[in-house]
Amino acid sequence: MGKKRFTEDSWRKEPWFQSLCSAFVACSTEKEVADFLRDIATLSELQAWSERLEVAKQLSHGRTYREIAAQTGASTTTVTRVAKYLENGEGGLRKILHAHRHHRMVSGTIAGKDVAKERTESVLKKYLK
Incomplete structure (x- = not known):
């Protein structure tokens, strides 16, 4: 069996994804969430997710893409991607x-x-x- 891949049409219904969401719901404190995240994600993944959240915060405050990229170290591609998530995401x-x-x-x-x-x-x- 090959590596499991989510698709745009089915990711939300995938049992693995639903289990992941349930695991987050089971956490009752910020520390539990942090411990869980550290156990399932690499430091690079955690840094990328944290960076995207910071980019989103700065976008919501009206900062320009270039300002955000300069301040966070995120690429303008990442800033653009996060802006698209904010505009057209779930x-x-x-x-x-x-x-x-x-x-x-x-x-x-x-x-x-x-x-x-x-x-x-x-x-x-x-x-x-």
């Missing part, structure tokens, strides 16, 4: 940026419920449908 990155900007990604407990975990679970469930 909307997940925009939601994260919106949550970060307006809620400062603060998790808390209300009436014994972990608000951040419930929010993450509901977003992922909608996302997987």
